[in-house]
Amino acid sequence: MKLSSKVLLAMAISSITATAYAESVSQDFVPTTLAGTSAQSEAKGFVEDFSLGGQTRNWYSHESKYRGGTFEYQKHGKTLTDRNRTNWVQGTILNASSGFTEGTVGVKTEVAVYNALVLDRSKRDIKGGSNRTLADSSGDAVDQWSKLGLANxxxxxxxxxxxxxxxxxxxxxVDTIGNRxxxxxxQGVSIDSQEFxxxxxxGGIFDRVSPRSExxxxxxxxxxxxxxxxxxxxTAGVNYQPLKSLKTSFFAANVKDxxxxxYFGATHELGDSQQLALTTGFNYYKxxxxxxxxxxxIDNDTYSLSLGLAHQAHSLTFSYQHVNGNEYFDYLHxxxxxxxxxxxxxxxxxxxEKSFQIAYAINMAEYGVPGLKFNAYSARGWDIDGTHYTGNGGRAKFAYDGIQKQDGEKHQEYGxxxxxxxxSGPLKATAIRATYxxxxxxxxxxxxxxxEFRLVTTIPFNIL
Incomplete structure (x- = not known):
């Protein structure tokens, strides 16, 4: 599938239509001034602002491969295959955080213990676990385990x-991922400055990662x-808002060897969602x-452009993405x-690769059911071509070995x-999410x- 001139024209017309209706979002310039208040001047004290809480998450996933695809697992020294994989884990975070001490320089500590309880322990179901269920060298689930998730x-x-x-x-x-x-x-040292x-x-310097399932x-x-x-x-970068309707960010990272x-990203908003609003998003990586x-x-340029139309409870988004490089657009695991x-x-x-996505979402708060949302999307990718990949350089001659076979590959995804x-009530903010x-x-x-069918329930809690 390629973007035809008709699709591009429709996207352009959508932008013009939204502009015609848009008046309420301010396009005013935002001057850069010093922040009006100092967060440290409002510090309440190391003990006085202490908090203890966290969340517990029930995470269930069932996957089925088809068109000849299978998962592998070991049993009695033999490699067996199966089309299905099921992972079911209860993850709990207990977070203790002090307040900042008073004075010119405030000091604070944060400690969080992570615990995982495996609810489906079948070797055949978990298929070695991957980054879903922690398994030992024989492929058996580690029934329960804990670690220090945060300590700073x-x-x-x-x-x-x-x-x-x-x-x-x-x-x-570099971004924490929380989809398990x-x-x-x-682990490392970082700085966050919001003086303007x-x-x-x-910015940050990191030497280790604490994985989701290890x-x-x-x-x-x-x-x-x-x-x-x-x-x-x-890594280091800036976030800058030149207009009330425009947010931008620029980040750079050196991953040694x-x-x-x-990265450059920008998001622009135009219009009023009660009538018609347009949100434009652009992301670019070099x-x-x-x-x-x-x-x-590696010499890779990858970007995406999205146009989102919103009217009251409804939103419709069109997204185009293009990888310009003979290897994957890759990122840190x-x-x-x-x-x-x-x-x-x-x-x-x-x-x-080139890809195009259409996504629709509805917020049922507009119909008297706050907190309930639905979404659906369809995405297609085409022109995947790894035939020009050489992989020369470094100790890894073919770091992405196998993509040389990809010649005109394509795929599609629906969700x-x-x-x-x-x-409200004692379970306020509990979130339940089902996806297929x-x-x-x-x-x-x-x-x-x-x-894949996934069902995730997240329950936050406060103790102190």
Whole structure:
């Protein structure tokens, strides 16, 4: 499938139509001034602002491969295959956080214990676990395990905070990922500065990642690479809001001996959703090899453009994505460092791949049921071409070996979902989310053909 001139024209007409109705979102310039207040001046004290709470998440997934695809597992020393895989885990986070001490320099500590209880322990069901259920070397589930998910000390001056230790961090390149029973976290030092009204700075140096379904810390590796590891990730960036309707961000990262990666993102809002509103999103990544080139030679430009129309309870989004490079658009494993519009169950990130998505969502609050939402989407990718990949450079001659077979590959993905968040009472903010996804790939497309049903219930709680 390729974007025809009719599709592009329809998208352009949608933009013009939204502009015709749009008047309420201010397009005024936002001057850069010092922040009006100092967060540290409002510190309540180390003990006085102490909190203890967390969340528990019931995470269930059932997958079925088709068109010849199978999962593998070991039994009595033999490798067996099966079309299905089921993972069911209860993940609980208990977080203790102090307040900042008073004074010019505030000090705070944060500790969080992560615990996983496996509810489906069948070796045949979990198929070795992967990043869903922790399993031992024989493929048996580790019935219950715990680890220190967060453990850090924070120093704050005015509106600038320095954090050292195991922590959460969020940017377009290094971002905590929380789509399993437990989230990932990172070990290192980071800074977050919000001294200006519309301009903030972030940066970090990390040497280890705490994976979603593992007890120990790991070195960083990539999502699609050959397993090569690095123990240094440097990242820094800015978030800037030049207009009341426009937010932008720029980040850069050096992943030692892997690559240098640069990101630019922008989101613009126009109109009033009670009548008609247009949200435009743009994301761009530039990735080039670095140092010892453990991932081989890389020169990759990838971008996505999305146009979202909203009218009261309804929203309709069109997204186009293009990978310009002879290797995958890759990112760090155990992170959510892929802010691309078509990153779904499949990332639609094959070499030279183009993709297009249509998504619809409805918020039932407009019909008297606050907290209830539904969504559906359809995405297609085409022109996947890895035949020009050489992989030269570094110790890993073919870091992405296998993509040379991808010549005109294509795939498609469909998904529907429903979510509900309880609005009041003792279970307020409890979220229940059900999704069904079906993905179908051509012979050498990397994701294969798979169906998945997922049911996730997240219950937050406060003790102190």
């Amino acid at each position: 000390v924070q120093f704050r001056v005015s509106n600038t905070t320095l954090t050292a230790g195991r922590q959460n961090f969020s940017s377009a390149i 029973a437990l989230p990932s976290s990172f 009204s519309n301009l903030s700075f972030q 007890q120990s810390l790991s070195k960083f590796r990539t999502e699609y690479g050959n397993g090569a590891e690095t123990d240094k990730v440097y 892997f690559w240098n990666q640069y 990735t080039v090899d670095e140092g010892k080139k453990e991932m081989g030679e 155990e992170t959510n460092g892929i802010y691309l519009a078509n990153s779904l169950t499949s990332d639609f990130n094959g070499p030279n 529907v979902g429903a979510g509900y968040a309880i609005q 996804v079906e993905h179908r790939g051509s012979k050498f497309q990397s994701d294969g053909s798979i169906k």
